[in-house]
Amino acid sequence: MTRLSALIVARNEEARLPDCLASVAFADEVVVVLDRSIDDSAAIAAVARAKVVEGAWELEGERRNAGLDACTGDWIIEVDADERVNEPLARAIRQTIATSPHAWHQVPVDNYVGDRLIRHGWAGSFGTTSVPRLSRKGAKRWRPQRVHPGLDWTGREGPKITEGALIHLVDRDISDMLRRLDKYSSAKAADLLATGEIGTLRANVRRFFSRGFKSYVSRKGYREGGWGVLLALCTGAFPLLSYLKAALEPERHR
Structure with a gap:
């Protein structure tokens, strides 16, 4: 039988980890990578009989690769602590890995801000409606970057999974969204400075x-009303704000 590993990478996520773990209980193995966590995440993962890998990684890519290396399944589904695999997607993943000759597949994403599902306007590095999270063991490596690291692949991409969705609890509210923009742009500024x-x-x-045009027009953010405007602003601001932090305050982001 084809074995599936579920990989969760987290840092101090004791509040959201239980629901995330419950959503991947269909996997044959669950691996939880905890980066400098000081809360009860390790105990929560242990209760769920997950394999726990603890450490400290400066780069997101290195942290995620440590998790991939710890997985022993034939296939790996990667899930963040703020994400949930719904039941239709769980069934589709099982069906896919049972027959797929390919190396990896895109997985659909439903993005929520608070209780609101926002379907349109996600673009660039600020959000997406599909992610390449289902892959064969050894087919995927993350690049050594702090935020939204790139990927290197071995093998061919298969058809996108179309049933179900990865439920992504992106932000709690507008203020949370703006804090995320600040956090991500600081990490991106550090990546820019590291490359020179x-x-x-x-x-x-x-x-x-x-990028703002792509979010609001091409990705149909206008269908979301004011939320679409907000997404377009954040999507466009991310690269500009990252650059400004690197150019104007390099000493704070090295």
Whole structure:
């Protein structure tokens, strides 16, 4: 029988971890990677009979790769602590890994801000409606970056899963969304400084408008009313704010 590992990477997520663990109970193995956690996350994972890997990683890519290495299943589904695998997606994952000749598959995502499902407007690094989270063991490696690390693949991509969704509790409210923008742009500024190529003001101003347009028009954010405007602003602001932090305050982000 094809074995499935569920991988959860978290830091001080004792409040959200129980529901996340319950949603991946269909997997044959659950691995929880805890990065510098000082709350009760390890005890909660142990009660759920998960394999716990504890450590300290500066880069998100390295942390996620440690989790991939700890998994022993033939396939791996990666889930963050603020995400839940709903039952239709769980069934679709099982059906896919039983017959797929491919190396990896995109998984659909339903994004929530508070109790509101926002279907349109997600774009760029601020949010997405599908993620490449289901992969064969050894097919996927994350690159050494702090925020939204890139991916290197071995093997071919298969068809996107279309049943069910990964429920993503993105933000609690608008203030939480803006705090996330601040956090992500600081991490991205550190990545830019590490490469030595932060870009230019002109290029990032252009990206502000092009990414905002993509979110609001191409990704149909206008269908979400004011939420679509907010998403477009955050999507466009992310690269510009990251650049400005790297250019104007490099000492704070190295």
